[in-house]
Amino acid sequence: xxxxxxxxxxxxxxxxxxxxxxxxxxxxxxxxxxxxxxxxxxxxxxxxxxxxxxxxxxxxxxxxxxxxxxxxxxxxxxxxxxxxxxxxxxxxxxxxxxxxxxxxxxxxxxxxxxxxxxxxxxxxxxxxxxxxxxxxxxxxxxxxxxxxxxxxxxxxxxxxxxxxxxxxxxxxxxxxxxxxxxxxxxxxxxxxxxxxxxxxxxxxxxxxxxxxxxxxxxxxxxxxxxxxxxxxxxxxxxxxxxxxxxxxxxxxxxxxxxxxxxxxxxxxxxxxxxxxxxxxxxxxxxxxxxxxxxxxxxxxxxxxxxxxxxxxxxxxxxxxxxxxxxxxxxxxxxxxxxxxxxxxxxxxxxxxxxxxxxxxxxxxxxx
Amino acid sequence: xxxxxxxxxxxxxxxxxxxxxxxxxxxxxxxxxxxxxxxxxxxxxxxxxxxxxxxxxxxxxxxxxxxxxxxxxxxxxxxxxxxxxxxxxxxxxxxxxxxxxxxxxxxxxxxxxxxxxxxxxxxxxxxxxxxxxxxxxxxxxxxxxxxxxxxxxxxxxxxxxxxxxxxxxxxxxxxxxxxxxxxxxxxxxxxxxxxxxxxxxxxxxxxxxxxxxxxxxxxxxxxxxxxxxxxxxxxxxxxxxxxxxxxxxxxxxxxxxxxxxxxxxxxxxxxxxxxxxxxxxxxxxxxxxxxxxxxxxxxxxxxxxxxxxx
Numbered sequence: 001x002x003x004x005x006x007x008x009x010x011x012x013x014x015x016x017x018x019x020x021x022x023x024x025x026x027x028x029x030x031x032x033x034x035x036x037x038x039x040x041x042x043x044x045x046x047x048x049x050x051x052x053x054x055x056x057x058x059x060x061x062x063x064x065x066x067x068x069x070x071x072x073x074x075x076x077x078x079x080x081x082x083x084x085x086x087x088x089x090x091x092x093x094x095x096x097x098x099x100x101x102x103x104x105x106x107x108x109x110x111x112x113x114x115x116x117x118x119x120x121x122x123x124x125x126x127x128x129x130x131x132x133x134x135x136x137x138x139x140x141x142x143x144x145x146x147x148x149x150x151x152x153x154x155x156x157x158x159x160x161x162x163x164x165x166x167x168x169x170x171x172x173x174x175x176x177x178x179x180x181x182x183x184x185x186x187x188x189x190x191x192x193x194x195x196x197x198x199x200x201x202x203x204x205x206x207x208x209x210x211x212x213x214x215x216x217x218x219x220x221x222x223x224x225x226x227x228x229x230x231x232x233x234x235x236x237x238x239x240x241x242x243x244x245x246x247x248x249x250x251x252x253x254x255x256x257x258x259x260x261x262x263x264x265x266x267x268x269x270x271x272x273x274x275x276x277x278x279x280x281x282x283x284x285x286x287x288x289x290x291x292x293x294x295x296x297x298x299x300x301x302x303x304x305x306x307x308x309x310x311x312x313x314x315x316x317x318x319x320x321x322x323x324x325x326x327x328x329x330x331x332x333x334x335x336x337x338x339x340x341x342x343x344x345x346x347x348x349x350x351x352x353x354x355x356x357x358x359x360x361x362x363x364x365x366x367x
Numbered sequence: 368x369x370x371x372x373x374x375x376x377x378x379x380x381x382x383x384x385x386x387x388x389x390x391x392x393x394x395x396x397x398x399x400x401x402x403x404x405x406x407x408x409x410x411x412x413x414x415x416x417x418x419x420x421x422x423x424x425x426x427x428x429x430x431x432x433x434x435x436x437x438x439x440x441x442x443x444x445x446x447x448x449x450x451x452x453x454x455x456x457x458x459x460x461x462x463x464x465x466x467x468x469x470x471x472x473x474x475x476x477x478x479x480x481x482x483x484x485x486x487x488x489x490x491x492x493x494x495x496x497x498x499x500x501x502x503x504x505x506x507x508x509x510x511x512x513x514x515x516x517x518x519x520x521x522x523x524x525x526x527x528x529x530x531x532x533x534x535x536x537x538x539x540x541x542x543x544x545x546x547x548x549x550x551x552x553x554x555x556x557x558x559x560x561x562x563x564x565x566x567x568x569x570x571x572x573x574x575x576x577x578x579x580x581x582x583x584x585x586x587x588x589x590x591x592x593x594x595x596x597x598x599x600x601x602x603x604x605x606x607x608x609x610x611x612x613x614x615x616x617x618x619x620x621x622x623x624x625x626x627x628x629x630x631x632x633x634x635x636x637x638x639x640x641x642x643x644x645x646x647x648x649x650x651x652x653x654x655x656x657x658x659x660x661x662x663x664x665x666x667x668x669x670x671x672x673x674x675x676x677x
Binding site for chain 1: 415416417440441443445447448449450451452453455456460464465467468469470512513
């Protein structure tokens with residue numbers, strides 16, 4: 001086994017570009033697609049076509065922007081606002097009236113609900129103040145309420161169903177994990193394909209005739225693929241953590257999950273290697289299948305977006321969805337080892353099944 | 368030392384190897400001859416325990432190797448038809464890898480690497496990457512990789528296919544030295560008749576998975592000792608000519624060749640005048656006429672009805 005691993009390492013030393021390229025790609029993809037500012041701050045155009053439009057826009061713009069820093073309400077020309085929504089540049093726009101509003105949307109996105117909630121909250125609060133003061137000294141009453149709210153008599157705290165403190169979801173972090181794991185799947189696959197390469201060019205037969213056992217031959221290749229995969233993920237996560245300042249809460253838990261994912265993914269690659277039999281077919285099939293996995297696993301979308309039970313079931317057959325979910329749990333929701341038991345067990349189960357079938361398929365047909 | 372007993376292999380409904388019996392005595396050099404698809408590689412795969420036979424057995428010193436191949440693997444060195452080397456590594460690194468998988472002692476391995484590289488004439492190029500080597504050089508490293516653990520039996524599966532004459536001579540010299548100087552038992556498959564004539568004490572001829580003849584080269588040549596082979600180069604060949612020549616007494620067979628006809632007749636038959644008459648009657652001109660001394664190629668042709676490179 002050691003000799004097989006050493007030979008793979010010797011080859012790697014001559015051509016380290018693939019791993020370096022994939023490490024660079026992981027970081028680049030996260031920087032390009034994982035820019036969280038898009039998710040943290042939304043711009044919502046507002047406009048009014050009332051007679052005193054300027055006054056109304058100014059009043060509500062001030063009140064709306066005071067309420068929530070994650071949304072920015074910008075006074076815009078009506079035509080421009082409607083075009084922005086219909087062409088997908090903005091999720092929604094708000095048409096303001098004296099004491100009312102109308103939401104302009106193009107499709108039913110999750111962000112629309114957030115905008116609607118905020119706008120409704122501001123208008124309701126303003127209506128209460130108006131009703132309480134009878135329309136006089138509204139500004140004083142508002143200041144008084146704001147002062148009172150700094151130390152409110154009653155506080156409402158939102159918690160998750162399991163009783164944990166509610167955290168804002170960080171889509172950027174999900175994409176960081178998603179891209180890192182997605183790209184390492186390629187590295188792992190191309191290394192596992194070394195088995196097919198050895199079989200086709202006769203090295204495998206030479207090894208069979210040597211005192212190295214079959215399990216040693218497989219272990220040499222698979223352990224090497226695992227080590228390369230975990231090295232890549234560790235390097236990427238360390239760069240994100242210490243050079244780019246991402247906070248993973250518990251780095252050891254993240255690395256443990258990365259190791260289990262890598263192990264499981266080595267098995268999936270082994271299954272595909274067993275099905276394809278030749279390196280050429282593997283190079284054709286593997287890169288076609290892998291990009292589908294993050295899509296059906298919902299890695300590129302906020303949680304809850306993917307609701308089709310068949311697609312989510314297929315997504316759950318791959319380790320990616322379990323790994324990303326568990327990593328997000330650790331990074332955002334303070335997951336402990338007990339919380340990680342199920343995703344780890346599922347990934348290991350996928351690993352065992354795929355490895356068993358994969359090796360069986362590689363061996364089958366030999367005689 | 369090594370023996371196969373009614374060795375057979377069937378793939379789906381195709382019998383690739385059909386009850387082949389062959390044996391190798393210690394220190395012997397034996398050739399396995401046959402055209403492409405004759406079943407040579409399948410036979411070798413079964414002998415070397417890479418493939419299980421459908422029926423029959425492989426015996427090493429009288430002991431079956433089918434159920435427990437460990438013994439034969441210890442004494443066997445196999446040079447496969449393909450270049451079973453890592454292209455990205457140097458010749459030295461490849462040999463070190465194969466030596467390590469054979470658990471050759473570190474110090475001994477270094478000696479063996481240098482020795483085998485010298486034997487195949489690549490000691491000076493040991494640091495060169497395999498991918499930069501010519502086909503012939505690759506094949507020489509391919510042989511060196513099978514010699515590191517000092518095998519008692521060396522099986523070579525067409526080791527000279529597609530290489531330059533210099534590398535070919537080097538390989539043949541290497542195999543000859545291994546057999547003559549070190550007493551390595553050699554099973555050599557090829558479809559180059561002259562290689563087998565040069566290297567082997569005995570020859571097995573296979574065709575369509577079956578053993579069609581075996582024996583020493585002289586024994587095989589004696590198959591044709593009762594026959595004459597006459598090569599006749601003609602200005603043109605016609606069916607009528609072949610028909611008429613076939614009808615002459617003592618003519619056993621007439622084959623059409625690229626340049627004319629080949630006539631196989633009983634030894635000592637004086638056919639020249641009759642063939643000249645037939646050619647004249649057909650208005651054909653005899654360009655060249657030659658009575659051939661039989662070669663192994665002729666034996667093969669006689670037994671299988673085709674040339675080795677068919």
